[in-house]
Amino acid sequence: MITFNDITKTFPDGTTAVDQFNLTVEKGELMTLIGPSGCGKTTTMKMINRLIDPSAGTIYIDGKPVSDYSIHELRWNIGYVLQQIALFPHMTIRENIQVVPELLKWSKKKTEKRTDELLDMVGLDPSTFKKRYPRELSGGQQQRIGVIRALAADPDIILMDEPFSALDPISREQLQIDIDKLQKEIKKTIVFVTHDMDEALKMSDRICLMREGSVVQCDSPEQLMKHPQNDFVEEFIGNRQSPWLKSVQEVMKTDVHSLYEQEQENTVTIPIKSTLEDAFTIIQSANQAVFPVVDNDQKIVGMVTRDEMLHYFYQQEKEGASIL
Known part of the structure; x- marks a missing residue:
């Protein structure tokens, strides 16, 4: 469980990106943060693994303030998937996936087994793909590797920062399906940032719509569509009343x-x-x-x-x- 308690983030130039933000992400839930550009969604997500520290308030993971974790312990237990995939170009796919397990000193046997399991989970044959380099994969395949690399050490929490926005529509839709299937199997706590409302409606257990660094409405996709709390929510959701x-x-x-x-x-x-x-x-x-x-x-x-x-x-x- 992740709890944001009165979180505020003000940058040195005086910009308040997040303002008294309160939210609880339940264990095993896929929570999407969405809102207009500059609403603070990425800043909010980055405070979970302390890439950014809050100016005020406390973030808790399973009841313990994130500031009480060692930075390495915290980040090794939180997978992170970016829009820019950032695979190591001179490492094989096997080596890319195994970075964190090796840092955690897993045995070679356990690491290899985990690598094969993850590749199988996203439909990439281990015997074919483990020895390849990122340049030999399509954009969609590279992003799949980015996702399973974040899962390699079996973290409790996964952060996804607009992970599909650079992909073509077909690859994007397939990866949305892949993540939905994976989540059914692994039941991780996922915080997902996107600017695409259709993607949010399709993938989320709950959606947190933000504006100017604060929560406007947090609800299931169905509730958000059927019962928008104000004109801003209704306008942001847009005309999605097609049957x-x-x-x-x-x-x-x-x-x-x-x-x-x-x-x-x-x-x-x-x-x-x-x-x-x-x-x-x-x-x-x-x-x-x-x-x-x-x-x-x-x-x-x-x-x-x-x-x-x-x-x-x-x-x-x-x-x-x-x-x-």
Whole structure:
């Protein structure tokens, strides 16, 4: 758990980047910080691992002030993924991934096992990629290495500072999917900074919308869209009322037993955080009548069917909503 208690950061030139900021990031939660340029989101994130120290207030990790940790202990237990990937160009992929485990004096056997596990997790064959150099990888592949390098020493916390913004749209979307899958497996506490509201809505457990260094609203993506607290929130979210961008919960039935009475092998499921567009893509690609909707723990929380979704879009169109 990460707790910000009345955090203020004022720089020597008099600029107050963060102003009496209060927030709790729960263990295993993906919290996104978002807001206009200059709102203080990156400064806030960098204070967690003390790349920047606050001018006032206290940040706690699991109830202990970050200032009480040794700087090496703190940073070795916090993975950090940047927009600029910053892989070491003269090191192989293996060597890049193993930097922190070697500093922590892991055994060679343990380090190699961890390297192979991580490469497998992001779909990069260890036997193919371990001996390559960063210049031999695509931008999307390099960013995957950046992500798993941050995970190499199995840290409790991961910081991600606009990690996908330099990628092409296809690579960016694939990495968003990868991170979502990884988070389901590893359940790390992730603080994610982005300027892209669609990305935030797609990936987050909660979104903290900031303005002038303070929290304006912190809520789940669904609550943020349905119940913006003021005009600023509504304007920042923008016009996202297309039915395709709504949550799959719009059409989900929660009477699970009547819809899906027996367990089936190789059943395709739909994550609870999916948009209707995401859900429809899954439905179209699978030969299945009923689709369980699952939470982050893969527990079934509801069901959708193709017919119900088509009926929903038909009703929306009748009521004048654009479905394009």
